[in-house]
Amino acid sequence: MKKFAALLLVILLIGALVLTGCAQKEDAATEDDNVIKIGVFQPLSGANAAGGELEMKGLYLAQELFPEVLGKRVELIVYDNRSDAIEAANVVRRLVDHHNVPIIIGCWGSTFAIAAGPIIEEAGIPTIATSATNPLVTIGKDYYFRVTFIDSFQGVVMAKYTYEEVGAKKVAVIQEIGNDYSVALAKFYKDAFVELTGDDDAIVMVMNYQTGDQDFSAQLTAIKNSDAQAIFAPGNFTESALIMKQARELGLDLPFVGADTWETPELIEIAGEAAEGAVFSTFFASEVPMTKNSEVFLNAYREKYGEEPAAVAALAFDAYLVALDAITRAGTTTDSTAIRDALAATDAFPGAAGTISFDENGDAVKSAVIKEIRNGKFTFLTIVDPF
Amino acid sequence: MTFTTFMQHLVNSISLGSLYALIAVGYTMVYGILRLINFAHGEVFMFGSYMAFFAMTTFGMPWYIAFIIAIILTCIFGMLIEKAAYKPLRDAPRISIMISAIAASFLISNLGIVFFGGIPVTFPRPDIFDIRIVIGGVSIISVSLFIPVITAVALVILLYIVNHTKTGTAMRAVSKDYEAARLMGIDVNRIITFTFAIGSSLAAVGGIMWALRFPALIPFMGIMPGLKCFIAAVIGGIGNIKGAVLGGLILGFGEIMIVAFLPELSGYRDAFAFIFLIVILLFKPAGLLGKNIAEKV
Numbered sequence: 001m002k003k004f005a006a007l008l009l010v011i012l013l014i015g016a017l018v019l020t021g022c023a024q025k026e027d028a029a030t031e032d033d034n035v036i037k038i039g040v041f042q043p044l045s046g047a048n049a050a051g052g053e054l055e056m057k058g059l060y061l062a063q064e065l066f067p068e069v070l071g072k073r074v075e076l077i078v079y080d081n082r083s084d085a086i087e088a089a090n091v092v093r094r095l096v097d098h099h100n101v102p103i104i105i106g107c108w109g110s111t112f113a114i115a116a117g118p119i120i121e122e123a124g125i126p127t128i129a130t131s132a133t134n135p136l137v138t139i140g141k142d143y144y145f146r147v148t149f150i151d152s153f154q155g156v157v158m159a160k161y162t163y164e165e166v167g168a169k170k171v172a173v174i175q176e177i178g179n180d181y182s183v184a185l186a187k188f189y190k191d192a193f194v195e196l197t198g199d200d201d202a203i204v205m206v207m208n209y210q211t212g213d214q215d216f217s218a219q220l221t222a223i224k225n226s227d228a229q230a231i232f233a234p235g236n237f238t239e240s241a242l243i244m245k246q247a248r249e250l251g252l253d254l255p256f257v258g259a260d261t262w263e264t265p266e267l268i269e270i271a272g273e274a275a276e277g278a279v280f281s282t283f284f285a286s287e288v289p290m291t292k293n294s295e296v297f298l299n300a301y302r303e304k305y306g307e308e309p310a311a312v313a314a315l316a317f318d319a320y321l322v323a324l325d326a327i328t329r330a331g332t333t334t335d336s337t338a339i340r341d342a343l344a345a346t347d348a349f350p351g352a353a354g355t356i357s358f359d360e361n362g363d364a365v366k367s368a369v370i371k372e373i374r375n376g377k378f379t380f381l382t383i384v385d386p387f
Numbered sequence: 388m389t390f391t392t393f394m395q396h397l398v399n400s401i402s403l404g405s406l407y408a409l410i411a412v413g414y415t416m417v418y419g420i421l422r423l424i425n426f427a428h429g430e431v432f433m434f435g436s437y438m439a440f441f442a443m444t445t446f447g448m449p450w451y452i453a454f455i456i457a458i459i460l461t462c463i464f465g466m467l468i469e470k471a472a473y474k475p476l477r478d479a480p481r482i483s484i485m486i487s488a489i490a491a492s493f494l495i496s497n498l499g500i501v502f503f504g505g506i507p508v509t510f511p512r513p514d515i516f517d518i519r520i521v522i523g524g525v526s527i528i529s530v531s532l533f534i535p536v537i538t539a540v541a542l543v544i545l546l547y548i549v550n551h552t553k554t555g556t557a558m559r560a561v562s563k564d565y566e567a568a569r570l571m572g573i574d575v576n577r578i579i580t581f582t583f584a585i586g587s588s589l590a591a592v593g594g595i596m597w598a599l600r601f602p603a604l605i606p607f608m609g610i611m612p613g614l615k616c617f618i619a620a621v622i623g624g625i626g627n628i629k630g631a632v633l634g635g636l637i638l639g640f641g642e643i644m645i646v647a648f649l650p651e652l653s654g655y656r657d658a659f660a661f662i663f664l665i666v667i668l669l670f671k672p673a674g675l676l677g678k679n680i681a682e683k684v
Binding site: 053080207208209213215219221222225238242266 | 388389392395396399402403500504505506507509519521526528597600601602603605606607608611642643644645646647650653654656657
């Protein structure tokens with residue numbers, strides 16, 4: 001009886017893991033010659049789930065608009081990486097070994113993309129990152145591409161904006177220490193800001209926190225006690241929102257500067273009034289269509305979901321389009337190397353979020369958009385072109 | 388560091404520490420009676436805050452009714468966990484029950500993903516908890532004033548129940564020896580269920596307070612507070628209710644002060660809790676207020 005009870009619990013536990021880990025791929029194992037499978041891995045649960053969900057909206061929209069390539073039906077095989085680097089590596093391994101996908105799209109978040117990188121490289125499956133902006137995602141990876149700009153660009157853009165438009169001469173940085181995206185962005189920002197001000201002490205304080213932390217009162221109290229005039233806080237929207245909220249609770253009224261991860265409705269919802277005035281860089285603004293595909297995307301998105309698209313949804317849409325474009329030019333749905341070469345040769349592809357050409361690292365060279373949170377809405381401010 | 392800044396850090400530590408203490412009390416109580424580390428305590432805590440969330444948003448109830456309903460539902464939920472995961476293993480080796488507790492914890496947080504969704508939801512903060520009070524440059528949000536008071540009240544009530552009521556006497560008897568207690572005519576199952584009911588209600592109160600303080604809920608939100616409060620309970624001497632409060636306060640204090648005085652180490656806040664635990668266990672294996680009782684094997 002005891003053994004039986006223990007066994008039952010083990011089964012229940014495994015059942016729960018299976019339920020959550022792989023909830024969306026029941027129809028995965030169907031073998032069919034008229035189908036091309038595109039692997040997708042995204043954070044669909046955990047701290048970054050909102051980002052992954054937004055991108056899936058863009059992906060499903062793209063699939064709906066362009067359901068076929070080379071006469072074959074496109075099937076998306078979606079895995080949840082649970083906002084966890086190890087899980088990201090696991091699910092990508094599964095996409096490669098079990099599903100034999102010829103191409104992968106993913107994902108939101110540099111940490112997960114970096115974790116998946118070695119597996120992708122070893123298997124030789126071309127992969128397109130959507131909104132992973134850390135330079136390490138693609139450096140030294142022949143098979144990893146991305147449809148977004150990278151943090152060395154984004155960090156400089158925001159440092160310049162802080163200096164010139166916010167008017168701050170001293171800045172405090174609060175970064176998520178276990179997050180490759182946050183730490184790299186903070187580094188590019190700090191270097192650029194020190195150079196701009198010509199003041200070695202322009203960064204008055206660098207505070208760290210861990211993914212999933214909820215109490216930031218100590219870090220913020222320390223910043224309040226410094227002579228910082230603005231706070232640069234790159235990181236996930238959940239933690240960033242709590243940071244903004246707690247800053248205002250402590251009477252810390254400095255302007256917040258951030259980056260692309262902030263553009264989720266959840267950030268405004270959690271932070272509430274505390275988010276007002278926060279500025280950040282992102283990939284896309286629905287106010288200013290960038291290419292002919294922007295219009296297609298915007299109209300279809302508004303019609304399907306009845307809301308304004310987030311930038312990451314546009315990037316996911318672009319990743320799908322670029323993948324189909326490469327497959328078409330390669331003329332094969334099975335030869336990963338040919339698809340990879342076609343992908344690398346992508347030239348001035350009109351994506352919804354700007355024109356895409358890949359540089360030698362596989363990074364898209366494109367403009368950044370700066371937005372502000374105003375009256376509970378993301379408001380377009382300006383576009384910054386690549387230097 | 389100015390005096391005001393120090394006072395602000397002190398206020399922050401008390402606010403965080405008493406939150407830890409509140410959750411640690413529930414942990415330690417179940418252990419004290421059953422000698423069972425209820426790893427699912429963090430998930431009960433999560434359940435409590437989600438119930439309050441749904442009661443307030445989906446059903447539009449006023450906060451005080453929502454909180455009471457959430458506490459009642461969580462209490463029932465805790466008793467159900469006990470019936471399903473622990474009761475069948477009552478006579479099994481302790482390690483089996485512990486594994487069952489870990490399994491329950493995983494199961495519930497993953498079911499949370501299925502039923503509540505993986506996207507963080509915003510816990511509405513009623514106005515009474517959202518007043519910002521500034522005294523001499525030290526800023527505090529009113530919910531942080533409620534937390535230590537609620538922790539203190541919970542402590543007093545618990546100590547009264549355990550030490551001065553008939554049920555409390557029975558609880559203590561059960562904690563000493565199941566069989567002997569049963570022979571003395573104590574309904575052991577009823578006492579254990581009662582213990583879980585109290586422990587889970589405390590978890591619900593802790594969960595609601597946590598959600599008011601940090602208003603972003605995700606189904607995995609119970610894991611880290613669960614671990615930290617377990618540590619707090621162990622530091623204070625697991626099984627000892629006053630020890631849990633002391634442990635919680637020490638932990639909150641340490642976490643804030645390490646950032647205050649050693650800002651470069653701010654990323655190692657969590658590590659602090661674990662290092663501190665190891666140090667305490669090296670010098671006082673039974674915890675600060677714990678008594679060293681030889682285990683029967």
